[in-house]
Amino acid sequence: MLVHNDGGDSLDVYVLDGTCAVVTVHSAAVDPYDPEDMALAVDGTVWLADTGDNNGTRATVALLALHADGSSSVYRLAYPDGPRDVEALLLAPDGTPYLVTKEVLGASQVYRPVSALVEDGTVGLAEVGGVEFVLTGTPGGPVGRAGQLMVTGGAVSPDDRWIALRTYTDAYVWPLTGSDVAGALAGEPRRVSLPEAAQGEAISFTGDSAALVVAGEGLGSDVTVVPLPAEAALSSSAVDADGTGSGLLSGDDGPPPVAAAVAAAVVAGVLVWLGGKLVRRRD
Template identity: 50%
Template sequence: MLLLGATVLGLVASGSTAARADEPVTVCAIDDPRLAELSGLTVHEDRWYAVNDGGSRIEVFVLDRECQVRDVIVSPTDPYDVEDLAVAPDGTLWLGDTGDNRKQRQTVALHAVSPQGGSVLYRLTYPDGPHDAEALLLDRAGKPYIVTKSSMGQSAVYTPRGELTSPGPTPLEQVGTLGFSTTDTPGGPVGTVGTMAVTGAASTADGSVLALRTYTDAYLYPAPDGDVVAALRRPPIRIPLPGEQQGEAIAFTDDGTLLSASEGIGSPVRAVSGATARVGDATVSATPNPPADNGGDGGGTTTRFEAEAGADGASVGVEAGGEPEQDGKGMQTLPGILLAMTIAGLAMLGISRARR
């Protein structure tokens, strides 16, 4: 594993800067019943591309900017659980077939789909057993990064170890871990737990800004050199996305607007104009967070760094920022999380059973 200094990635999102922005504005609504379980969205030139959660064949829906389906790119390949979508500079669409709510898959997959409908399957294996993941990033060179989903707010980041081979499997390696804390943004299907669960990802066309989203918030990271690992170590800008029923889709347009959308027929696609410019304004002097064993303060944020097990098998953790984080109602984060997890358990089970 590639360690970042002496640590893996460790930025807790609650220590991020909340963007000073208006609430997202509705652009249009997706009424097509074929996209009732919208889970991935990306933009290439003047077209929007969207994928559904799951499905028995590959289907990528081509939308205009009024949310109307203009075409469907189809491949006969039967995926297991498609959760996210990204586009390479050459227009190739990459589908993240990485959903695994019950954590039982021996392999996950990426599907590289051409605009004409041809597809190539790449199977992948985790080094440490099954994970559920709903977020896929591509760097400037087209290298994929998978970010896992966790109700406890600890998301691992994986990338292929070496070149992708078809059909594979190609082994993955873990390059870091991100920690997310609860926020007070309303929305999502499972309450407070959903504010920490990563459900989607996106990058700008030039790879200079990355985004991860939960059911309720988006986190934007500056990547001036296109380095995904370095970007995820920097303090992000948090943009609240309140009121989304089950928000999983996120994308950037060419002018730096952030788009977000939720599952559900008639759910709106919403826009935050100038989102990427706010990242530049807020992080112009930001540097990657110092490693935990250097005693850094996490870039001035309340941050928890977690190192991978060292040679002696010990795990190292350093907490910066003093007292435990509290939510808007004064409840300490850990008790709040445990209570929310108890309440949300049945809801998460219902979502799991509803998916393949």
């Protein structure tokens, strides 16, 4: 299982064993600003989205690549319409990165580069879609009901069949055809309520793509395996006018958290990567 810090003075990716003990640290001489998510490419490159911008002050954001040979690269990106706060990276099967904004009112925007990335250069981003999130009534997060609307992480399944985005409280899953991430996000998702967490931000899939793996920010947070029900049993994202969910899973509290050591033992054997946030530098 792979995790990374939310902040720090270097690019560090930690490899954890079945007890969540650190086995190896892969580092690079890069000083990140606010890394928020992580994705693993088919060639073994680990991509980190240095895209956090709570104050809306960054002229550019960056994708940081830690290559399998130990080298690293920095690719800068610029939004067409001003700074955005992003905590979710979706890496399409063809290698195209998509960024999904974190919005307090739930109207997230989706961006992708307008051309091939340029090492140590800046490439523009284009808005290619949007995703609307609504209140679900699922408890959790540090900001009350608004946490049900704010995207904090994303993942593409290892079999390339599913996309997942999460808020502080819920996960949303879309079917993916080919590498058309924007097209997939234009469809209707299925919602899975997540275990209550103080600041749930990380999401990934197990190696067989049959379950989600989620975690929160902060030391001592649980790593939880959340089984995906059969496709027909996944809950609808619709909610009632009072903000309570009307989907099949909306009435429960989600699966109980499992101890980090147990969850890690499950996922480590299937080479799951997890874009975790363990230490936060900027609020």
